[in-house]
Amino acid sequence: MKALRMTRYGDIESSLEFQSANMPSPKVDEILVRVYAASVNPVDNMVLRGDLKAMRKESFPAGVGRDVSGEVVAVGKGVTHFREGDQVFARVGEEHVGTVAEFIAVHASHVAPKPQNLSHQEAAGIPLVGLTSYQSLVQVAGLKQGDKVLIHAGSGGIGSMAIQLAKSFGAYVVTTTSTANVGWVKALGADLVIDYKKQNYQDLLSDMDVVFDTLGGHYTLDAFKVIKTGGRVVSISGDLDPQTTEELGLGWLIRKLLALKSRKLMKAAEAKSALYRMVIMKANGKQLQELGNLYQDKIITPVIDKTYAFEQSKEALSYLAAGRAKGKVIISMEEPATA
Known part of the structure; x- marks a missing residue:
């Protein structure tokens, strides 16, 4: 072949x-x-x-x-x-x-x-974008009806899926995108679309229940500036948290080095009594079938x-x-x- x-x-x-x-x-x-x-x-x-x-x-x-x-x-x-x-x-x-x-x-x-x-x-x-969004928002963040969630990069593969998934759970969805994509992302179901070329989302948001960080870098740490006390920050691009490094079975020395690297994030989470997790998606046929049902019922397209x-x-x-x-x-x- x-x-x-x-x-x-x-x-x-x-x-x-x-x-x-x-x-x-x-x-x-x-x-x-x-x-x-x-x-x-x-x-x-x-x-x-x-x-x-x-x-x-x-x-x-x-x-x-x-x-x-x-x-x-x-x-x-x-x-x-x-x-x-x-x-x-x-x-x-x-x-x-x-x-x-x-x-x-x-x-x-x-x-x-x-x-x-x-x-x-x-x-x-x-599969990959669906399971990543499901495991981040539902499994780890525990997204529920009425939650306010910020999803960065709403026009990307994961962002466009995550917006629809979050709406299917009854969340209030805020997302960021460029000027050219504002209307397109709004049509996916986002309640508030922030044009990052014209507005700073940090000036507009506070007391978010969940931030889904798809960008990494400074966006991961900045997420703690817009979540409420007890909120949840879930990343697919940020530093590995201690729980995830342990689940991955990494060696003691590597876990120690990664813990030092994520120290600022973990301190920011502690200051807000918040959850921080870096999600590494796992293949899962049962969860994929649940997502498939949402497509079958045309709840997600x-x-x-x-x-x-x-x-x-x-x-x-x-x-x-x-x-x-x-x-x-x-x-x-x-x-x-x-x-």
Whole structure:
């Protein structure tokens, strides 16, 4: 089969190439999926650059892509809830990264039935951003009806999903975006859209229940300036908190160094009697099915910016890296691959 592979750490043009790869064979509790569509995410470019080497070192050649939608073509031993011909979607586990390929093996617990009213291209854009938003806002922040939540970068892949998810829980949603995207983001359901080119959100907000930090840097620490006492700051780009480093099983010395790095954040959280957590999303088929139900019921709608052919996968990653995507960037197989 054909697959896009990383040959080394570096840039898109010099470190990625299409290669012939062995057809995966589903192991116990795994299924084999014929890929009809995949999506790319900022983490794919981060891994390529080597930004995450401290947490996970790649063995080359390495696969690219974590989101997939396709058809089950084989099941391994122990799999009882999926069968050949099922239409499914998934955020694959890190051990199975490589969805920008003709076929992919996936652990069955990471897979959910594809919403029937969505195309494979639409479904492929859901898993990573959906699970990240769900685990951040619902699982960690405990978002509930009436909560006031600030979601940074509302026009991005995660932001556009998080806005809709938060609204489905009855939250009052505030988001930031550029001038050109204000109306577009408002149409997603945001109650208040702040144009960061014209306004400083810190001048407008206070007593927020939840801040969902998708940007990192100073935005993480600044979140504590706008939350109320006892509020919750959840980040996907900030420093790792002590609880998360322990859950990751990192060594004592690394945890100590990371604790020093996050000291300002933890002090800011303590001063507000607030929660601070850095969320690292985990593949979860049951949660993905819950999200799929929201799409099936049209409570949330897919947001796709551009779709590229499989052969244009490098262009898709380059477009995403430019930071101007409104919603998701999809890679579509023009014709189903043959075994």
